[in-house]
Amino acid sequence: FHSPNKKLVFFAIGANEDENLSLTSDIVNAYKDVQNSSLYLFSISKQSELFLASLTEKHVIKIRRIKESTSLINRFLYDDGHEIFETTHAEEDGLKVISAIVVGMGSYGTSMAKALPWFCQMEGYRFKLNVFDKDQNALSKLKALCPEYLNPKCNRVYVPGEAQYSITVHDGIDYLSYEYAENLAQIKDASFVFISLGSDEENINCAITTRMHFERLGIKPKIVSDVHDGDKIARIENAVEIDGRRFEVDYTGSFEKLYSVNVIINSELEEKALKIHMRYPASGKTLEEHEDAFWINEYNYNSSCSSAIHNKLRVELKIAGADKEEGEQTQEERDLISVIEHRRWNAYVRSCGYVYSGSKEKSSRNDLAKLHNCLVPFNELSEEYKKIDTVIGLK
Numbered sequence: 582f583h584s585p586n587k588k589l590v591f592f593a594i595g596a597n598e599d600e601n602l603s604l605t606s607d608i609v610n611a612y613k614d615v616q617n618s619s620l621y622l623f624s625i626s627k628q629s630e631l632f633l634a635s636l637t638e639k640h641v642i643k644i645r646r647i648k649e650s651t652s653l654i655n656r657f658l659y660d661d662g663h664e665i666f667e668t669t670h671a672e673e674d675g676l677k678v679i680s681a682i683v684v685g686m687g688s689y690g691t692s693m694a695k696a697l698p699w700f701c702q703m704e705g706y707r708f709k710l711n712v713f714d715k716d717q718n719a720l721s722k723l724k725a726l727c728p729e730y731l732n733p734k735c736n737r738v739y740v741p742g743e744a745q746y747s748i749t750v751h752d753g754i755d756y757l758s759y760e761y762a763e764n765l766a767q768i769k770d771a772s773f774v775f776i777s778l779g780s781d782e783e784n785i786n787c788a789i790t791t792r793m794h795f796e797r798l799g800i801k802p803k804i805v806s807d808v809h810d811g812d813k814i815a816r817i818e819n820a821v822e823i824d825g826r827r828f829e830v831d832y833t834g835s836f837e838k839l840y841s842v843n844v845i846i847n848s849e850l851e852e853k854a855l856k857i858h859m860r861y862p863a864s865g866k867t868l869e870e871h872e873d874a875f876w877i878n879e880y881n882y883n884s885s886c887s888s889a890i891h892n893k894l895r896v897e898l899k900i901a902g903a904d905k906e907e908g909e910q911t912q913e914e915r916d917l918i919s920v921i922e923h924r925r926w927n928a929y930v931r932s933c934g935y936v937y938s939g940s941k942e943k944s945s946r947n948d949l950a951k952l953h954n955c956l957v958p959f960n961e962l963s964e965e966y967k968k969i970d971t972v973i974g975l976k
Contacts, residue, residue, distance in 0.1 A: 589618040613640035623647045650688040663897040668803040671770035676707040680770040686714040689777035698746040699928035709747040719752035729931040742959030744928035756787045777807035788830045811835035854885035922974035923959040
């Protein structure tokens with residue numbers, strides 16, 4: 582603690598969220614001015630989000646809230662998301678179709694269902710999502726979380742320069758039911774399945790059941806099941822049937838990886854996200870204040886992470902100009918990247934629950950009401966906002 586080169590790191594990771602917040606408050610008060618100090622608060626509650634947003638007093642300690650479901654999905658998309666684009670086997674209007682399925686609308690499944698529409702905004706691809714949950718109110722709940730995702734003015738509407746997706750929710754359907762099999766049979770272009778039902782055992786059972794249904798249909802989507810026990814994954818991931826065929830199910834979400842030092846502390850994704858955040862207009866802030874806004878404001882942090890994930894994907898998919906630095910792109914490449922970035926941003930902001938403010942005037946933006954003035958097609962943006970998309974879209 583007394584060495585100037587030593588890092589002081591706190592983790593508030595207990596099961597009791599009220600106690601976590603109380604301890605976090607004490608830590609911030611005691612160590613707010615200590616250099617090279619960090620605090621990681623593991624919490625999903627709205628209370629913890631409000632607590633961090635209330636920390637207006639200047640502090641040196643770096644504070645970050647870890648929301649497990651968001652962390653897992655971001656990590657999967659950052660590390661392995663490009664594989665979603667490699668398993669397509671259908672086309673519509675000359676575009677490759679990513680036909681995704683999410684089974685289970687708990688915290689992890691909901692995070693994936695919200696993330697896939699922005700992640701899959703890409704030139705040359707069309708995105709479809711089917712969501713299954715046994716909760717009779719699953720559709721209503723997703724509508725409440727992301728109103729414009731399922732708004733007929735946005736859903737299944739293919740406007741140039743706008744986020745494009747087709748989302749269908751099948752509520753009240755258990756994966757063990759005949760209706761589940763019947764609905765899967767209608768999704769003849771399925772290419773990616775994510776399963777998260779709340780327990781490792783259920784997730785494994787559902788993955789094998791889903792593979793069986795698609796095998797009967799002669800369809801081979803990539804199936805990923807959320808399993809937290811790393812030892813269990815090691816025991817079953819290479820299983821084969823009696824005829825020697827592999828079950829071909831991938832498992833993600835092991836606690837060993839999710840809570841590793843490289844993910845939580847030395848995060849390459851976080852480093853890239855901070856660089857992207859610093860490209861945004863500082864709005865009269867000093868560089869130090871602008872950087873502080875990345876750590877303090879969760880919208881800034883999460884939005885920049887999503888940009889970093891998508892920028893890496895564009896390079897992996899060899900989108901023209903995606904691997905070039907600023908000033909190296911041709912005008913055509915710059916225009917393409919800018920449009921892709923705006924499509925991604927529109928879908929991302931909708932995943933956060935925002936809706937169009939009804940006006941393109943800045944004054945109509947209201948973050949408390951989740952109203953935004955830029956939720957329009959790229960060509961309807963002002964030159965100022967188009968330039969932001971160009972800058973943020975750089976690798």
